[in-house]
Amino acid sequence: MTIKTTPNEAESSVDDKRKPDGHVAEAAGDSDPTLQEALNKIDQIIQQLDPVVRDELSGKPEALAEWDAIMKDYAQGVAEDAREAEEAKLQQEINEYTDRIAAQVDWLASLDPIDLQTNLEVEETMARNFAAWNELDAIMHLRCREYPDHLARWEEEIMKPIRRYEAIFAAGREAENARPEN
Secondary structure, three states, X not given: OEEEEEOOEEEEEOOOOEOOOOOEHHHOOOOOHHHHHHHHHHHHHHHHHHHHHHXXXXXXXXXXXXXXXXXXXXXXXXXXXXXXXXXXXXHHHHHHHHHHHHHHHHHHHOOOOOOHHHHHHHHHHHHHHHHHHXXXXXXXXXXXXXXXXXXXXXXXXXXXXXXXXXXXXXXXXXXXXXXXXX
């Protein structure tokens, strides 16, 4: 995912590296496409080889059991690589969101609070930041279904304080809008 941010506008685009066959390109790393191509070719060969070997070993139960163990280990390795790639992708996505939000917070901290126009920009930026946090929270809930420990830490350490700040912001906005001169 690539996220670009300016103080007044946030744009995002998603670069999904998942191949049509379900393999994840990041499993071997994006830095060496030749290596990834070789790994994909090896995977194709193994998938083609499996039924041939099973057929050949159909009358030899001990040898077939050994082959099954090898294929099980291979499948577990592929699954582990995919899971690690997914965790790395998730961490990168989280880092990009938090970097964008941190940049907007830094921008907010640099403003002169006395200027009315600045106050409107601050309010708009704060609203965008809370929306970004809620968007990131939805992504975390979707992507961390298989990582309940990460999700629990996320909720406790990140979203609980964000929700508290968002409630304070909303209450302040409501009080400001309720004033007779507004």
